[in-house]
Amino acid sequence: MIRKNILITGASSGLGRGMAIEFAKMGRNLALCARRVERLEELKTELLRINPDITVLIKPLDVDDHDQVFEVFKAFKTEMGEIDRIIVNAGMGKGASIGTGYFYANKQTAITNFVSALAQCEAAMEIFRAQNAGHLVTISSISAFRGARRAMNVYAATKAGLTSLSEGLRVDVLGTPIKVSTVHPGFIRSEINEKVKKVPFIVDTETGCKAMVKAIEKEGGNSYVPVWPWAFMRFVMKVAPLSWLKKMS
Known part of the structure:
Protein backbone atom coordinates (compact mmCIF):
# COMPACT_ATOMS: atom_id res chain seq x y z
CA MET A 1 0.00 0.00 0.00
CA ILE A 2 1.28 3.45 -0.92
CA ARG A 3 0.67 6.08 1.77
CA LYS A 4 0.19 9.10 -0.47
CA ASN A 5 -0.59 11.87 2.03
CA ILE A 6 1.90 12.14 4.89
CA LEU A 7 1.92 14.51 7.88
CA ILE A 8 5.22 15.14 9.69
CA THR A 9 5.64 17.17 12.87
CA GLY A 10 8.90 18.91 13.73
CA ALA A 11 9.55 19.14 10.00
CA SER A 12 11.52 22.39 9.85
CA SER A 13 14.91 20.82 10.62
CA GLY A 14 16.86 17.67 11.40
CA LEU A 15 15.23 14.29 10.91
CA GLY A 16 11.80 15.73 10.10
CA ARG A 17 13.21 17.82 7.29
CA GLY A 18 15.33 14.91 6.06
CA MET A 19 12.36 12.55 5.95
CA ALA A 20 10.27 15.13 4.07
CA ILE A 21 12.96 15.36 1.39
CA GLU A 22 13.06 11.57 0.98
CA PHE A 23 9.27 11.31 0.74
CA ALA A 24 9.18 14.14 -1.81
CA LYS A 25 11.58 12.16 -4.00
CA MET A 26 9.08 9.29 -3.77
CA GLY A 27 6.20 11.49 -4.96
CA ARG A 28 4.28 11.73 -1.71
CA ASN A 29 2.13 14.71 -0.73
CA LEU A 30 3.27 16.33 2.49
CA ALA A 31 1.65 18.19 5.38
CA LEU A 32 4.46 19.76 7.38
CA CYS A 33 4.31 21.59 10.68
CA ALA A 34 6.78 23.13 13.11
CA ARG A 35 7.31 26.28 15.14
CA ARG A 36 9.67 27.96 12.66
CA VAL A 37 7.43 28.88 9.73
CA GLU A 38 10.20 30.61 7.77
CA ARG A 39 12.11 27.33 7.67
CA LEU A 40 8.98 25.51 6.53
CA GLU A 41 8.60 28.03 3.70
CA GLU A 42 12.18 27.38 2.61
CA LEU A 43 11.64 23.61 2.85
CA LYS A 44 8.43 23.82 0.81
CA THR A 45 10.31 25.61 -1.98
CA GLU A 46 13.03 22.97 -1.91
CA LEU A 47 10.55 20.07 -1.95
CA LEU A 48 8.62 21.49 -4.93
CA ARG A 49 11.93 21.96 -6.73
CA ILE A 50 12.69 18.28 -6.09
CA ASN A 51 9.24 17.20 -7.25
CA PRO A 52 6.85 19.83 -8.68
CA ASP A 53 4.05 17.28 -8.99
CA ILE A 54 3.45 16.89 -5.24
CA THR A 55 1.32 18.95 -2.88
CA VAL A 56 3.10 20.51 0.09
CA LEU A 57 1.06 22.12 2.87
CA ILE A 58 2.67 23.91 5.81
CA LYS A 59 1.33 25.21 9.12
CA PRO A 60 2.89 26.62 12.28
CA LEU A 61 2.66 24.30 15.28
CA ASP A 62 4.12 24.27 18.76
CA VAL A 63 3.40 20.71 19.86
CA ASP A 64 3.44 21.85 23.50
CA ASP A 65 0.23 23.75 22.73
CA HIS A 66 -1.90 20.63 22.87
CA ASP A 67 -5.14 22.23 21.71
CA GLN A 68 -3.28 23.54 18.67
CA VAL A 69 -2.09 20.02 17.85
CA PHE A 70 -5.68 18.88 17.38
CA GLU A 71 -6.59 22.02 15.42
CA VAL A 72 -3.67 21.73 13.01
CA PHE A 73 -4.10 18.00 12.39
CA LYS A 74 -7.83 18.49 11.69
CA ALA A 75 -7.08 21.41 9.35
CA PHE A 76 -4.61 19.28 7.38
CA LYS A 77 -7.20 16.51 7.20
CA THR A 78 -9.80 18.91 5.82
CA GLU A 79 -7.40 20.27 3.18
CA MET A 80 -6.01 16.90 2.10
CA GLY A 81 -9.24 14.94 2.29
CA GLU A 82 -7.49 11.98 3.85
CA ILE A 83 -4.21 11.54 5.74
CA ASP A 84 -2.57 8.18 5.17
CA ARG A 85 0.39 8.45 7.54
CA ILE A 86 1.26 10.67 10.49
CA ILE A 87 4.83 10.79 11.78
CA VAL A 88 5.17 11.95 15.38
CA ASN A 89 8.67 13.37 15.12
CA ALA A 90 8.83 16.64 17.07
CA GLY A 91 11.09 16.39 20.10
CA MET A 92 13.92 17.97 22.04
CA GLY A 93 17.01 17.02 24.03
CA LYS A 94 17.44 19.68 26.71
CA GLY A 95 18.49 18.59 30.17
CA ALA A 96 21.12 17.94 32.78
CA ALA A 119 -1.30 14.70 22.17
CA GLN A 120 -0.07 14.03 18.64
CA CYS A 121 -0.95 10.33 18.90
CA GLU A 122 -4.42 11.21 20.20
CA ALA A 123 -5.04 13.66 17.36
CA ALA A 124 -3.68 11.21 14.78
CA MET A 125 -5.73 8.30 16.04
CA GLU A 126 -8.93 10.34 16.04
CA ILE A 127 -8.38 10.86 12.32
CA PHE A 128 -7.44 7.25 11.65
CA ARG A 129 -10.32 5.79 13.65
CA ALA A 130 -12.76 8.00 11.72
CA GLN A 131 -11.17 6.90 8.41
CA ASN A 132 -10.78 3.30 9.61
CA ALA A 133 -7.34 3.44 8.00
CA GLY A 134 -3.94 5.00 8.51
CA HIS A 135 -0.35 4.52 9.62
CA LEU A 136 0.90 6.12 12.83
CA VAL A 137 4.68 6.36 13.16
CA THR A 138 6.40 7.42 16.37
CA ILE A 139 10.06 8.41 16.36
CA SER A 140 11.64 7.02 19.51
CA SER A 141 15.37 6.37 20.01
CA ILE A 142 17.83 3.57 20.59
CA SER A 143 18.27 5.18 24.02
CA ALA A 144 14.79 3.90 24.93
CA PHE A 145 16.23 0.51 25.88
CA ARG A 146 18.31 1.52 28.91
CA GLY A 147 18.66 4.40 31.32
CA ALA A 148 21.18 7.12 30.57
CA ARG A 149 22.98 9.65 32.73
CA ARG A 150 23.49 13.40 32.75
CA ALA A 151 21.75 15.31 29.94
CA MET A 152 20.42 12.07 28.42
CA ASN A 153 18.66 10.90 31.60
CA VAL A 154 15.21 12.39 31.03
CA TYR A 155 15.50 12.13 27.24
CA ALA A 156 16.04 8.36 27.42
CA ALA A 157 13.16 7.99 29.89
CA THR A 158 10.76 9.85 27.58
CA LYS A 159 11.74 7.68 24.63
CA ALA A 160 11.21 4.52 26.69
CA GLY A 161 7.77 5.85 27.55
CA LEU A 162 7.01 6.61 23.90
CA THR A 163 8.08 3.13 22.82
CA SER A 164 5.82 1.58 25.46
CA LEU A 165 2.92 3.88 24.56
CA SER A 166 3.27 2.95 20.90
CA GLU A 167 3.35 -0.78 21.60
CA GLY A 168 0.22 -0.54 23.72
CA LEU A 169 -1.50 1.35 20.93
CA ARG A 170 -0.32 -1.28 18.45
CA VAL A 171 -2.01 -3.93 20.58
CA ASP A 172 -5.15 -1.80 20.77
CA VAL A 173 -5.60 -1.67 16.98
CA LEU A 174 -4.26 -5.14 16.21
CA GLY A 175 -6.23 -6.75 13.39
CA THR A 176 -7.61 -3.44 12.10
CA PRO A 177 -6.65 -1.40 9.01
CA ILE A 178 -4.72 0.99 11.31
CA LYS A 179 -0.99 0.33 11.66
CA VAL A 180 1.39 1.63 14.34
CA SER A 181 5.16 1.64 13.88
CA THR A 182 7.99 2.82 16.11
CA VAL A 183 11.34 3.83 14.68
CA HIS A 184 14.39 3.75 16.96
CA PRO A 185 17.16 5.82 15.35
CA GLY A 186 20.69 5.30 16.54
CA PHE A 187 23.14 8.19 16.36
CA ILE A 188 22.20 10.41 13.42
CA ARG A 189 23.75 13.84 13.08
CA SER A 190 21.11 16.59 13.43
CA GLU A 191 20.54 19.89 15.21
CA ILE A 192 19.68 18.10 18.45
CA ASN A 193 23.22 16.68 18.74
CA GLU A 194 25.32 18.97 16.54
CA LYS A 195 27.43 20.15 19.51
CA VAL A 196 28.34 16.62 20.56
CA LYS A 197 31.78 15.80 19.15
CA LYS A 198 32.55 12.14 19.86
CA VAL A 199 29.64 9.83 19.07
CA PRO A 200 30.08 6.13 18.16
CA PHE A 201 28.61 4.85 14.89
CA ILE A 202 27.12 8.26 14.00
CA VAL A 203 25.93 8.80 10.41
CA ASP A 204 25.05 11.98 8.53
CA THR A 205 21.47 13.24 8.34
CA GLU A 206 20.83 12.10 4.76
CA THR A 207 22.04 8.55 5.40
CA GLY A 208 20.05 8.33 8.60
CA CYS A 209 16.84 9.68 7.09
CA LYS A 210 17.03 7.33 4.11
CA ALA A 211 17.27 4.43 6.56
CA MET A 212 14.33 5.80 8.58
CA VAL A 213 12.09 6.20 5.52
CA LYS A 214 12.99 2.71 4.31
CA ALA A 215 11.99 1.30 7.71
CA ILE A 216 8.77 3.36 7.81
CA GLU A 217 7.74 2.09 4.38
CA LYS A 218 7.97 -1.50 5.63
CA GLU A 219 5.39 -0.66 8.35
CA GLY A 220 6.81 -3.11 10.87
CA GLY A 221 6.13 -2.76 14.57
CA ASN A 222 9.64 -1.78 15.67
CA SER A 223 12.67 -0.85 13.62
CA TYR A 224 16.23 0.11 14.52
CA VAL A 225 18.12 2.36 12.12
CA PRO A 226 20.57 2.31 10.54
CA VAL A 227 20.20 -1.48 10.78
CA TRP A 228 23.94 -1.85 11.32
CA PRO A 229 24.91 -1.67 14.11
CA TRP A 230 21.69 -0.82 15.99
CA ALA A 231 19.60 -3.92 15.28
CA PHE A 232 22.43 -5.84 16.93
CA MET A 233 23.44 -3.26 19.54
CA ARG A 234 19.96 -3.13 21.08
CA PHE A 235 20.52 -6.67 22.39
CA VAL A 236 23.93 -5.72 23.77
CA MET A 237 22.47 -2.65 25.45
CA LYS A 238 19.82 -4.68 27.24
CA VAL A 239 22.43 -6.77 29.09
CA ALA A 240 25.28 -4.27 29.34
CA PRO A 241 26.50 -3.50 32.89
CA LEU A 242 25.94 -0.01 34.30
CA SER A 243 29.66 0.74 34.06
CA TRP A 244 29.46 0.21 30.28
CA LEU A 245 26.38 2.45 29.99
CA LYS A 246 28.23 5.16 31.90
CA LYS A 247 30.91 5.26 29.23
CA MET A 248 28.33 5.53 26.46
CA SER A 249 26.44 8.57 27.74
Missing part, protein backbone atom coordinates in the same frame (compact mmCIF):
# COMPACT_ATOMS: atom_id res chain seq x y z
CA SER A 97 21.81 15.58 35.67
CA ILE A 98 18.81 15.44 37.98
CA GLY A 99 19.32 17.49 41.10
CA THR A 100 21.78 19.96 39.58
CA GLY A 101 19.38 22.88 39.28
CA TYR A 102 17.98 22.28 35.81
CA PHE A 103 14.52 20.97 36.66
CA TYR A 104 12.76 23.24 34.18
CA ALA A 105 14.95 22.10 31.28
CA ASN A 106 14.31 18.46 32.22
CA LYS A 107 10.60 19.19 32.64
CA GLN A 108 10.44 20.80 29.20
CA THR A 109 12.00 17.71 27.60
CA ALA A 110 9.61 15.44 29.49
CA ILE A 111 6.57 17.42 28.34
CA THR A 112 7.64 17.82 24.71
CA ASN A 113 8.89 14.27 24.19
CA PHE A 114 6.13 12.42 26.00
CA VAL A 115 3.04 14.46 26.89
CA SER A 116 3.10 16.35 23.60
CA ALA A 117 3.81 13.11 21.73
CA LEU A 118 0.71 11.70 23.42
Whole structure:
Protein backbone atom coordinates (compact mmCIF):
# COMPACT_ATOMS: atom_id res chain seq x y z
CA MET A 1 0.00 0.00 0.00
CA ILE A 2 1.28 3.45 -0.92
CA ARG A 3 0.67 6.08 1.77
CA LYS A 4 0.19 9.10 -0.47
CA ASN A 5 -0.59 11.87 2.03
CA ILE A 6 1.90 12.14 4.89
CA LEU A 7 1.92 14.51 7.88
CA ILE A 8 5.22 15.14 9.69
CA THR A 9 5.64 17.17 12.87
CA GLY A 10 8.90 18.91 13.73
CA ALA A 11 9.55 19.14 10.00
CA SER A 12 11.52 22.39 9.85
CA SER A 13 14.91 20.82 10.62
CA GLY A 14 16.86 17.67 11.40
CA LEU A 15 15.23 14.29 10.91
CA GLY A 16 11.80 15.73 10.10
CA ARG A 17 13.21 17.82 7.29
CA GLY A 18 15.33 14.91 6.06
CA MET A 19 12.36 12.55 5.95
CA ALA A 20 10.27 15.13 4.07
CA ILE A 21 12.96 15.36 1.39
CA GLU A 22 13.06 11.57 0.98
CA PHE A 23 9.27 11.31 0.74
CA ALA A 24 9.18 14.14 -1.81
CA LYS A 25 11.58 12.16 -4.00
CA MET A 26 9.08 9.29 -3.77
CA GLY A 27 6.20 11.49 -4.96
CA ARG A 28 4.28 11.73 -1.71
CA ASN A 29 2.13 14.71 -0.73
CA LEU A 30 3.27 16.33 2.49
CA ALA A 31 1.65 18.19 5.38
CA LEU A 32 4.46 19.76 7.38
CA CYS A 33 4.31 21.59 10.68
CA ALA A 34 6.78 23.13 13.11
CA ARG A 35 7.31 26.28 15.14
CA ARG A 36 9.67 27.96 12.66
CA VAL A 37 7.43 28.88 9.73
CA GLU A 38 10.20 30.61 7.77
CA ARG A 39 12.11 27.33 7.67
CA LEU A 40 8.98 25.51 6.53
CA GLU A 41 8.60 28.03 3.70
CA GLU A 42 12.18 27.38 2.61
CA LEU A 43 11.64 23.61 2.85
CA LYS A 44 8.43 23.82 0.81
CA THR A 45 10.31 25.61 -1.98
CA GLU A 46 13.03 22.97 -1.91
CA LEU A 47 10.55 20.07 -1.95
CA LEU A 48 8.62 21.49 -4.93
CA ARG A 49 11.93 21.96 -6.73
CA ILE A 50 12.69 18.28 -6.09
CA ASN A 51 9.24 17.20 -7.25
CA PRO A 52 6.85 19.83 -8.68
CA ASP A 53 4.05 17.28 -8.99
CA ILE A 54 3.45 16.89 -5.24
CA THR A 55 1.32 18.95 -2.88
CA VAL A 56 3.10 20.51 0.09
CA LEU A 57 1.06 22.12 2.87
CA ILE A 58 2.67 23.91 5.81
CA LYS A 59 1.33 25.21 9.12
CA PRO A 60 2.89 26.62 12.28
CA LEU A 61 2.66 24.30 15.28
CA ASP A 62 4.12 24.27 18.76
CA VAL A 63 3.40 20.71 19.86
CA ASP A 64 3.44 21.85 23.50
CA ASP A 65 0.23 23.75 22.73
CA HIS A 66 -1.90 20.63 22.87
CA ASP A 67 -5.14 22.23 21.71
CA GLN A 68 -3.28 23.54 18.67
CA VAL A 69 -2.09 20.02 17.85
CA PHE A 70 -5.68 18.88 17.38
CA GLU A 71 -6.59 22.02 15.42
CA VAL A 72 -3.67 21.73 13.01
CA PHE A 73 -4.10 18.00 12.39
CA LYS A 74 -7.83 18.49 11.69
CA ALA A 75 -7.08 21.41 9.35
CA PHE A 76 -4.61 19.28 7.38
CA LYS A 77 -7.20 16.51 7.20
CA THR A 78 -9.80 18.91 5.82
CA GLU A 79 -7.40 20.27 3.18
CA MET A 80 -6.01 16.90 2.10
CA GLY A 81 -9.24 14.94 2.29
CA GLU A 82 -7.49 11.98 3.85
CA ILE A 83 -4.21 11.54 5.74
CA ASP A 84 -2.57 8.18 5.17
CA ARG A 85 0.39 8.45 7.54
CA ILE A 86 1.26 10.67 10.49
CA ILE A 87 4.83 10.79 11.78
CA VAL A 88 5.17 11.95 15.38
CA ASN A 89 8.67 13.37 15.12
CA ALA A 90 8.83 16.64 17.07
CA GLY A 91 11.09 16.39 20.10
CA MET A 92 13.92 17.97 22.04
CA GLY A 93 17.01 17.02 24.03
CA LYS A 94 17.44 19.68 26.71
CA GLY A 95 18.49 18.59 30.17
CA ALA A 96 21.12 17.94 32.78
CA SER A 97 21.81 15.58 35.67
CA ILE A 98 18.81 15.44 37.98
CA GLY A 99 19.32 17.49 41.10
CA THR A 100 21.78 19.96 39.58
CA GLY A 101 19.38 22.88 39.28
CA TYR A 102 17.98 22.28 35.81
CA PHE A 103 14.52 20.97 36.66
CA TYR A 104 12.76 23.24 34.18
CA ALA A 105 14.95 22.10 31.28
CA ASN A 106 14.31 18.46 32.22
CA LYS A 107 10.60 19.19 32.64
CA GLN A 108 10.44 20.80 29.20
CA THR A 109 12.00 17.71 27.60
CA ALA A 110 9.61 15.44 29.49
CA ILE A 111 6.57 17.42 28.34
CA THR A 112 7.64 17.82 24.71
CA ASN A 113 8.89 14.27 24.19
CA PHE A 114 6.13 12.42 26.00
CA VAL A 115 3.04 14.46 26.89
CA SER A 116 3.10 16.35 23.60
CA ALA A 117 3.81 13.11 21.73
CA LEU A 118 0.71 11.70 23.42
CA ALA A 119 -1.30 14.70 22.17
CA GLN A 120 -0.07 14.03 18.64
CA CYS A 121 -0.95 10.33 18.90
CA GLU A 122 -4.42 11.21 20.20
CA ALA A 123 -5.04 13.66 17.36
CA ALA A 124 -3.68 11.21 14.78
CA MET A 125 -5.73 8.30 16.04
CA GLU A 126 -8.93 10.34 16.04
CA ILE A 127 -8.38 10.86 12.32
CA PHE A 128 -7.44 7.25 11.65
CA ARG A 129 -10.32 5.79 13.65
CA ALA A 130 -12.76 8.00 11.72
CA GLN A 131 -11.17 6.90 8.41
CA ASN A 132 -10.78 3.30 9.61
CA ALA A 133 -7.34 3.44 8.00
CA GLY A 134 -3.94 5.00 8.51
CA HIS A 135 -0.35 4.52 9.62
CA LEU A 136 0.90 6.12 12.83
CA VAL A 137 4.68 6.36 13.16
CA THR A 138 6.40 7.42 16.37
CA ILE A 139 10.06 8.41 16.36
CA SER A 140 11.64 7.02 19.51
CA SER A 141 15.37 6.37 20.01
CA ILE A 142 17.83 3.57 20.59
CA SER A 143 18.27 5.18 24.02
CA ALA A 144 14.79 3.90 24.93
CA PHE A 145 16.23 0.51 25.88
CA ARG A 146 18.31 1.52 28.91
CA GLY A 147 18.66 4.40 31.32
CA ALA A 148 21.18 7.12 30.57
CA ARG A 149 22.98 9.65 32.73
CA ARG A 150 23.49 13.40 32.75
CA ALA A 151 21.75 15.31 29.94
CA MET A 152 20.42 12.07 28.42
CA ASN A 153 18.66 10.90 31.60
CA VAL A 154 15.21 12.39 31.03
CA TYR A 155 15.50 12.13 27.24
CA ALA A 156 16.04 8.36 27.42
CA ALA A 157 13.16 7.99 29.89
CA THR A 158 10.76 9.85 27.58
CA LYS A 159 11.74 7.68 24.63
CA ALA A 160 11.21 4.52 26.69
CA GLY A 161 7.77 5.85 27.55
CA LEU A 162 7.01 6.61 23.90
CA THR A 163 8.08 3.13 22.82
CA SER A 164 5.82 1.58 25.46
CA LEU A 165 2.92 3.88 24.56
CA SER A 166 3.27 2.95 20.90
CA GLU A 167 3.35 -0.78 21.60
CA GLY A 168 0.22 -0.54 23.72
CA LEU A 169 -1.50 1.35 20.93
CA ARG A 170 -0.32 -1.28 18.45
CA VAL A 171 -2.01 -3.93 20.58
CA ASP A 172 -5.15 -1.80 20.77
CA VAL A 173 -5.60 -1.67 16.98
CA LEU A 174 -4.26 -5.14 16.21
CA GLY A 175 -6.23 -6.75 13.39
CA THR A 176 -7.61 -3.44 12.10
CA PRO A 177 -6.65 -1.40 9.01
CA ILE A 178 -4.72 0.99 11.31
CA LYS A 179 -0.99 0.33 11.66
CA VAL A 180 1.39 1.63 14.34
CA SER A 181 5.16 1.64 13.88
CA THR A 182 7.99 2.82 16.11
CA VAL A 183 11.34 3.83 14.68
CA HIS A 184 14.39 3.75 16.96
CA PRO A 185 17.16 5.82 15.35
CA GLY A 186 20.69 5.30 16.54
CA PHE A 187 23.14 8.19 16.36
CA ILE A 188 22.20 10.41 13.42
CA ARG A 189 23.75 13.84 13.08
CA SER A 190 21.11 16.59 13.43
CA GLU A 191 20.54 19.89 15.21
CA ILE A 192 19.68 18.10 18.45
CA ASN A 193 23.22 16.68 18.74
CA GLU A 194 25.32 18.97 16.54
CA LYS A 195 27.43 20.15 19.51
CA VAL A 196 28.34 16.62 20.56
CA LYS A 197 31.78 15.80 19.15
CA LYS A 198 32.55 12.14 19.86
CA VAL A 199 29.64 9.83 19.07
CA PRO A 200 30.08 6.13 18.16
CA PHE A 201 28.61 4.85 14.89
CA ILE A 202 27.12 8.26 14.00
CA VAL A 203 25.93 8.80 10.41
CA ASP A 204 25.05 11.98 8.53
CA THR A 205 21.47 13.24 8.34
CA GLU A 206 20.83 12.10 4.76
CA THR A 207 22.04 8.55 5.40
CA GLY A 208 20.05 8.33 8.60
CA CYS A 209 16.84 9.68 7.09
CA LYS A 210 17.03 7.33 4.11
CA ALA A 211 17.27 4.43 6.56
CA MET A 212 14.33 5.80 8.58
CA VAL A 213 12.09 6.20 5.52
CA LYS A 214 12.99 2.71 4.31
CA ALA A 215 11.99 1.30 7.71
CA ILE A 216 8.77 3.36 7.81
CA GLU A 217 7.74 2.09 4.38
CA LYS A 218 7.97 -1.50 5.63
CA GLU A 219 5.39 -0.66 8.35
CA GLY A 220 6.81 -3.11 10.87
CA GLY A 221 6.13 -2.76 14.57
CA ASN A 222 9.64 -1.78 15.67
CA SER A 223 12.67 -0.85 13.62
CA TYR A 224 16.23 0.11 14.52
CA VAL A 225 18.12 2.36 12.12
CA PRO A 226 20.57 2.31 10.54
CA VAL A 227 20.20 -1.48 10.78
CA TRP A 228 23.94 -1.85 11.32
CA PRO A 229 24.91 -1.67 14.11
CA TRP A 230 21.69 -0.82 15.99
CA ALA A 231 19.60 -3.92 15.28
CA PHE A 232 22.43 -5.84 16.93
CA MET A 233 23.44 -3.26 19.54
CA ARG A 234 19.96 -3.13 21.08
CA PHE A 235 20.52 -6.67 22.39
CA VAL A 236 23.93 -5.72 23.77
CA MET A 237 22.47 -2.65 25.45
CA LYS A 238 19.82 -4.68 27.24
CA VAL A 239 22.43 -6.77 29.09
CA ALA A 240 25.28 -4.27 29.34
CA PRO A 241 26.50 -3.50 32.89
CA LEU A 242 25.94 -0.01 34.30
CA SER A 243 29.66 0.74 34.06
CA TRP A 244 29.46 0.21 30.28
CA LEU A 245 26.38 2.45 29.99
CA LYS A 246 28.23 5.16 31.90
CA LYS A 247 30.91 5.26 29.23
CA MET A 248 28.33 5.53 26.46
CA SER A 249 26.44 8.57 27.74
